[in-house]
Amino acid sequence: MENSGVPGPDRLINWLLDHNASIQGIRPAVIPGSGLGLLAVHALEKGQIILSIPSSTLLTIDSPYLRKLRLPQKWTTHAKLAVTLTLWQDDPKSPLQEWRATLPKQTDLVESMPLVWPDGQHFLTPKAASHLEEQRKKLERDWNAAVSDAILADTSSTRKTFLYCWLLVNTRCFWWDYPALPKHSQKRRKLSQDPQECMALCPLMDLFNHSSQGCEVNFTKAGYTATCERDYAEGEQVCVSYGTFDNDFLLVDYGFILPHSHDPDIVSADAISLDHHILPRCTPHQLTLLKSTGYHSNYVLHSSSAPYVASSTSWQPCHRTEVALLLLSDSKESIWRAFVEGRAPQLQKGQREVVGQLLARVCEGLQEEAEDRLRSLKAFSSEDEGRKEENERVASTENIERGGEEKGIPPAAKKTLEMRWTQIRDVAARMVEDLRAS
Numbered sequence: 555m556e557n558s559g560v561p562g563p564d565r566l567i568n569w570l571l572d573h574n575a576s577i578q579g580i581r582p583a584v585i586p587g588s589g590l591g592l593l594a595v596h597a598l599e600k601g602q603i604i605l606s607i608p609s610s611t612l613l614t615i616d617s618p619y620l621r622k623l624r625l626p627q628k629w630t631t632h633a634k635l636a637v638t639l640t641l642w643q644d645d646p647k648s649p650l651q652e653w654r655a656t657l658p659k660q661t662d663l664v665e666s667m668p669l670v671w672p673d674g675q676h677f678l679t680p681k682a683a684s685h686l687e688e689q690r691k692k693l694e695r696d697w698n699a700a701v702s703d704a705i706l707a708d709t710s711s712t713r714k715t716f717l718y719c720w721l722l723v724n725t726r727c728f729w730w731d732y733p734a735l736p737k738h739s740q741k742r743r744k745l746s747q748d749p750q751e752c753m754a755l756c757p758l759m760d761l762f763n764h765s766s767q768g769c770e771v772n773f774t775k776a777g778y779t780a781t782c783e784r785d786y787a788e789g790e791q792v793c794v795s796y797g798t799f800d801n802d803f804l805l806v807d808y809g810f811i812l813p814h815s816h817d818p819d820i821v822s823a824d825a826i827s828l829d830h831h832i833l834p835r836c837t838p839h840q841l842t843l844l845k846s847t848g849y850h851s852n853y854v855l856h857s858s859s860a861p862y863v864a865s866s867t868s869w870q871p872c873h874r875t876e877v878a879l880l881l882l883s884d885s886k887e888s889i890w891r892a893f894v895e896g897r898a899p900q901l902q903k904g905q906r907e908v909v910g911q912l913l914a915r916v917c918e919g920l921q922e923e924a925e926d927r928l929r930s931l932k933a934f935s936s937e938d939e940g941r942k943e944e945n946e947r948v949a950s951t952e953n954i955e956r957g958g959e960e961k962g963i964p965p966a967a968k969k970t971l972e973m974r975w976t977q978i979r980d981v982a983a984r985m986v987e988d989l990r991a992s
Contacts, residue, residue: 579598590761597788653758670717677934680829680830724807728778764810767784826920826981934968
């Protein structure tokens with residue numbers, strides 16, 4: 555294993571090797587725009603195990619470090635891990651110093667995470683905003699638990715540190731269901747009932763950046779392994795897939811989005827929500843029908859290898875969207891139910907044309923929304939607009955301590971929001987063009 559040239563990761567690598575980890579053919583490196591990542595030191599082959607991290611080096615709720623703290627059992631796993639990191643934050647003698655030296659700085663999280671954007675939350679898509687509200691409730695739940703049980707002090711500085719540590723856990727945890735325990739043990743049964751409790755923090759493994767396709771990550775009671783899913787060239791970044799998530803989810807949970815590929819053969823994992831453009835068009839009776847059949851909401855445009863119309867982009871509506879639009883087309887309810895129940899599994903030519911016309915109008919509304927958001931972002935200016943970028947970063951960090959009341963959008967946040975709305979505008983515009991031409 556070659557040195558990375560980055561002091562923090564090198565110390566972590568040496569510590570892991572001393573604890574029986576195996577690191578083959580990869581090294582940490584600074585990836586422009588993505589922080590630390592992992593690069594191939596030499597050519598790597600498909601099926602090659604490039605990283606093995608023993609379970610003894612993980613941070614979980616069963617780790618000796620956490621057991622020593624005797625945190626309340628009723629807390630979530632997320633809360634326990636975040637509080638542990640918070641208590642360690644200013645302690646130079648706390649455990650896992652080598653790993654913690656590789657974690658992103660607080661200012662970097664401030665710039666990337668919507669949860670701590672002062673004004674940028676207003677510019678999220680409705681789907682992202684809804685997910686952000688769920689995330690905020692989880693944060694408050696965990697913070698209130700720590701304060702009410704007198705484990706953390708209810709001060710602005712402590713909350714600032716806790717928020718940072720809570721986001722670290724949220725962005726860097728791996729699935730872990732304590733495989734060393736008997737399958738029928740009480741803890742395993744409890745974890746199986748609530749998958750969100752299955753969390754572990756895994757040193758070095760958390761430096762893998764996300765791609766829609768990446769190395770295969772597995773775990774056993776011995777620990778985690780990462781295996782190449784394809785060949786890699788020397789110097790190429792090696793990634794893993796965090797899961798099949800759309801860009802709204804990635805933005806809220808991880809603080810980044812993936813670009814759309816211009817290659818029609820590459821199917822994106824992204825999806826663009828249409829709920830707020832379809833549901834308001836429905837009558838109360840239509841809404842009742844959609845709810846009773848399980849087709850209310852979750853309408854999206856998604857990427858596909860099969861074009862929806864001739865000469866189309868790789869984007870198309872999901873089946874749920876077709877169900878809703880067929881209902882809006884004033885088709886007879888019996889015809890609509892036949893489609894819903896699978897007795898008429900495909901839209902007939904006439905139905906498809908009507909649904910396509912409705913979809914074009916929906917996409918026109920989506921395009922207008924995106925263009926309006928882009929104009930607003932361009933026009934947006936905070937009271938501190940003239941300050942330098944570094945001052946913006948410092949002020950944004952201070953914003954956490956003041957509870958998110960300061961106005962402004964971090965530069966990186968504004969760039970990400972513009973990229974997201976540009977993606978939506980371009981997909982909607984191409985859909986309208988192709989549907990009108992078909």
